[in-house]
Amino acid sequence: MAANNNEDQKPKKQLNPYIGFTTVAFQMGLTIYLGSELGNWLDLKYDKAFWKPTLTLFSVFIAMYLVINQVVKISNKK
Structure with missing residues (x-):
């Protein structure tokens, strides 16, 4: 008999x-x-020194947001 045995x-x-x-x-x-x-x-395209520091700082905030979301998801699974 081919029963589905949970012990196996x-x-x-x-x-x-x-x-x-x-x-x-x-x-x-x-x-x-x-x-x-x-x-x-x-910066090179528009000949300004505004975009690199602004977007770098913005990307740091995005990276931190992604890390915090991962920590929260893992913490909620416990």
């Missing part, structure tokens, strides 16, 4: 939720780098 099935191992934080540094670095490069490109 091994429980699936779940990954540690904190493994998601291993990519946080790369995500933050890439976000800030792309914001800086976009600001640099806009």
Whole structure:
């Protein structure tokens, strides 16, 4: 008889939720780098020294927002 026996099935191992934080540094670095490069490109295009510091600071805030969201999601799963 081919019954579905729960004793025969091994429980699936779940990954540690904190493994998601291993990519946080790369995500933050890439976000800030792309914001800086976009600001640099806009500075060169419009011949102003306004965009690079503004977009770099804005990208830092975006990166921090993304990290805080990940922490909240992981904290709520516990």
